[in-house]
Amino acid sequence: MSPQQPVDGRDSVLTLRGISKTFGAVAALTDIDLDVAAGQVVAVVGDNGAGKSTLVKILSGVHPPDSGTITFGSRVVHIPTPAAAHHLGIATVFQDLALCENLNVVENLFLGQELRPLRLNTVAMETRSWDLLRQLSAKIPTVRVPVASLSGGQRQTVAIARSLLGDPKIIILDEPTAALGVAQTAEVLNLVERLRENGLGVIMVSHNMADVKAVADTVVVLRLGRNNGVFDVRDVSSEDIVAAITGASDNVVTQRAARRAVPGDATVEEGPRQ
Amino acid sequence: MKLTDSPEAVATDLQDERLQARAGLRGGLTTVIDRARGGDLGMIPVVVGLVVIWTVLQILNPVFLSSANLVNLAMESAAVGVIALGIVCVLLVGEIDLSVGSVSGLSAAVVAVLFVGQGLPAWIAIAVAVVMGMAIGYLYSQIYNRFGVPSFVISLAGLLAFLGLQLYVLGSRGSINLPFDSGLVTFAQFAFVPPWLSYVFAVVAAGALFASGFFHARDRRNAGLSASSLTALLARSGALLVVLGFVLWYLNQTRGLGWMFVFFVALVLIMHYLLSRTKWGRAVYAVGGNVEAARRAGINVKAVYSSAFVLCCTLAAIGGILAAARLAAVNPSSGGGDINLNAIAAAVIGGTSLFGGRGTAFGALLGIIVIQSISSGLTLLNLDSSIRFVVTGGVLLLAVIVDSVSRRSRTSHGRA
Ligand SMILES: Nc1ncnc2c1ncn2[C@@H]1O[C@H](COP(=O)(O)OP(=O)(O)OP(=O)(O)O)[C@@H](O)[C@H]1O
Ligand SMILES: [Mg+2]
Numbered sequence: 001m002s003p004q005q006p007v008d009g010r011d012s013v014l015t016l017r018g019i020s021k022t023f024g025a026v027a028a029l030t031d032i033d034l035d036v037a038a039g040q041v042v043a044v045v046g047d048n049g050a051g052k053s054t055l056v057k058i059l060s061g062v063h064p065p066d067s068g069t070i071t072f073g074s075r076v077v078h079i080p081t082p083a084a085a086h087h088l089g090i091a092t093v094f095q096d097l098a099l100c101e102n103l104n105v106v107e108n109l110f111l112g113q114e115l116r117p118l119r120l121n122t123v124a125m126e127t128r129s130w131d132l133l134r135q136l137s138a139k140i141p142t143v144r145v146p147v148a149s150l151s152g153g154q155r156q157t158v159a160i161a162r163s164l165l166g167d168p169k170i171i172i173l174d175e176p177t178a179a180l181g182v183a184q185t186a187e188v189l190n191l192v193e194r195l196r197e198n199g200l201g202v203i204m205v206s207h208n209m210a211d212v213k214a215v216a217d218t219v220v221v222l223r224l225g226r227n228n229g230v231f232d233v234r235d236v237s238s239e240d241i242v243a244a245i246t247g248a249s250d251n252v253v254t255q256r257a258a259r260r261a262v263p264g265d266a267t268v269e270e271g272p273r274q
Numbered sequence: 275m276k277l278t279d280s281p282e283a284v285a286t287d288l289q290d291e292r293l294q295a296r297a298g299l300r301g302g303l304t305t306v307i308d309r310a311r312g313g314d315l316g317m318i319p320v321v322v323g324l325v326v327i328w329t330v331l332q333i334l335n336p337v338f339l340s341s342a343n344l345v346n347l348a349m350e351s352a353a354v355g356v357i358a359l360g361i362v363c364v365l366l367v368g369e370i371d372l373s374v375g376s377v378s379g380l381s382a383a384v385v386a387v388l389f390v391g392q393g394l395p396a397w398i399a400i401a402v403a404v405v406m407g408m409a410i411g412y413l414y415s416q417i418y419n420r421f422g423v424p425s426f427v428i429s430l431a432g433l434l435a436f437l438g439l440q441l442y443v444l445g446s447r448g449s450i451n452l453p454f455d456s457g458l459v460t461f462a463q464f465a466f467v468p469p470w471l472s473y474v475f476a477v478v479a480a481g482a483l484f485a486s487g488f489f490h491a492r493d494r495r496n497a498g499l500s501a502s503s504l505t506a507l508l509a510r511s512g513a514l515l516v517v518l519g520f521v522l523w524y525l526n527q528t529r530g531l532g533w534m535f536v537f538f539v540a541l542v543l544i545m546h547y548l549l550s551r552t553k554w555g556r557a558v559y560a561v562g563g564n565v566e567a568a569r570r571a572g573i574n575v576k577a578v579y580s581s582a583f584v585l586c587c588t589l590a591a592i593g594g595i596l597a598a599a600r601l602a603a604v605n606p607s608s609g610g611g612d613i614n615l616n617a618i619a620a621a622v623i624g625g626t627s628l629f630g631g632r633g634t635a636f637g638a639l640l641g642i643i644v645i646q647s648i649s650s651g652l653t654l655l656n657l658d659s660s661i662r663f664v665v666t667g668g669v670l671l672l673a674v675i676v677d678s679v680s681r682r683s684r685t686s687h688g689r690a
Contacts (some may be wrong), residue, residue: 116555
């Protein structure tokens with residue numbers, strides 16, 4: 001697949017070329033290309049183990065890539081540490097959330113970017129926390145309980161709110177809606193659209209085709225650690241994406257779809273031939 | 275907790291309808307009980323333990339709670355208490371230092387040799403020992419950060435190595451006495467706060483508690499958050515004033531409040547501030563709670579570990595100097611015996627979790643008072659050190675059991 005062209009001729013903020021990463025004998029990523037422009041939502045999809053989270057971790061400074069270049073703005077950058085990613089303006093919501101269970105919501109939200117380092121401004125931090133959480137329609141009764149006592153979805157909301165602090169240029173969401181309720185999912189999708197309107201680049205990893213179709217501009221498919229197609233979301237169907245994900249147009253998903261269709265019309269059509 | 279004064283709006287943080295209103299003293303009490311049920315025991319075990327131990331020892335020997343004995347107890351607590359404060363730091367990041375005893379002994383030996391042997395000014399000797407403590411902590415942190423050796427092994431090696439170094443520094447002299455007229459010994463044995471000044475301390479402490487609470491509550495109210503009421507603040511600082519005033523009055527019946535104990539409490543307060551009010555403190559708790567999350571939040575995890583090890587060894591060195599000054603002598607067994615275990619026990623009894631991420635500086639203060647009470651009480655009963663060791667060991671085990679059980683209870687109550 002040829003690397004995608006920036007949408008609408010916009011310059012891409014983040015450009016990956018030939019990124020590879022192996023873990024021991026496992027080639028988690030091979031020769032990955034990816035472009036994200038300001039105000040663009042790129043959905044990264046792929047099967048379990050396709051390498052999506054690995055790609056996210058490379059961009060957020062958790063793992064260094066083995067080879068390949070990352071261009072941010074117009075400079076080639078290295079992202080050796082998470083701090084370097086923050087510094088560049090790349091904020092990430094990890095799949096495993098990465099929250100400190102012994103700290104409360106406010107402490108987690110501002111971890112590493114506390115206001116007034118030598119005399120913490122707890123009041124401002126709590127006020128800002130409430131703003132962020134309200135914005136996400138978070139259903140969190142109090143922000144002064146340890147994160148350990150929150151539900152999975154509440155934690156996810158906290159992790160998403162975390163990424164909005166600071167002034168990121170690129171936000172990476174690794175399966176942001178996986179644990180969320182209906183309202184919160186809609187809220188996150190709204191948020192993604194708002195981020196796009198504000199000119200941020202968004203990379204969203206998701207298994208949910210409906211979410212992808214709803215907010216993404218571009219869909220990047222990974223399969224077994226390789227690029228397996230870049231689609232403009234306007235002219236691709238869910239079936240095409242699924243085909244690219246599984247690597248065949250005749251796959252378990254289409255088979256299921258066909259089977260479920262059988263009782264209705266398929267029998268009638270096929271009946272006479274037998 | 276009390277709602278904001280403004281009648282029209284509910285405070286931002288109290289709007290969720292599932293929140294039960296908890297106002298006034300009863301509300302505060304309910305919160306504490308709820309937390310304890312959930313396994314967040316905080317200071318409860320150590321306070322209960324202290325009351326039990328003091329009652330039993332007082333019944334066994336009426337001298338125990340005498341003013342003179344308590345004055346002494348406070349003085350005896352300072353040295354190991356300072357070491358325990360360092361242990362709190364390493365435990366908070368989820369590590370341990372078993373060598374604090376040896377480091378304190380080495381530091382005492384260095385001070386004695388430079389001050390008495392070489393005739394250098396005391397402050398130079400002290401500075402050298404403290405810098406040496408920092409260097410040892412830095413060495414530990416480098417080994418830990420670079421090679422990933424578990425801290426318990428590093429410090430076990432340090433335990434032996436620095437004991438050897440202490441013997442080497444002392445050389446053939448064996449025991450070195452510190453002159454009684456030196457500032458060091460005076461500070462540790464004869465320097466007491468004049469009664470009027472001690473009451474000033476109490477008033478300043480209560481005033482500071484009130485002022486910080488008042489301004490914090492004002493800021494919160496201005497920001498539309500719930501805040502403590504004026505009555506609650508007044509009650510809290512009033513209670514502190516009464517308790518401190520009574521304790522000081524009782525101590526002042528005899529020699530009063532020792533400057534060395536004041537020094538220890540000052541270190542506790544500084545550490546409390548650093549841990550609870552600075553970005554560094556947050557990083558320490560975060561690393562102890564979830565290293566990977568801390569790392570991904572952009573925290574320089576290695577630097578946090580380094581700071582904890584350096585602080586611990588530095589405080590151990592300072593504690594060693596205080597212990598030497600208190601004894602007015604340094605010998606090959608300085609820093610040996612039960613100092614190591616007492617320091618660790620004090621931290622754990624004070625509510626610092628061995629699993630990392632939980633604990634406070636005040637824990638070291640209360641913990642060492644428990645340990646020292648046991649030691650002092652048993653000495654008063656003319657029981658020798660064999661029994662003291664057994665009892666202290668038992669109390670430590672009990673504290674660790676409480677820690678482990680409350681951790682399990684936190685997990686099941688979703689507060690892990
Ligand atoms: N830290 C690691 N050490 C070794 N192997 C790893 C590591 N992280 C990921 N892998 C391997 O890399 C491959 C890609 O994993 P990754 O987590 O990126 O998948 P994913 O696309 O996010 O899958 P999912 O949809 O399940 O989240 C997997 O085969 C996995 O076993
Ligand atoms: Mg993943």
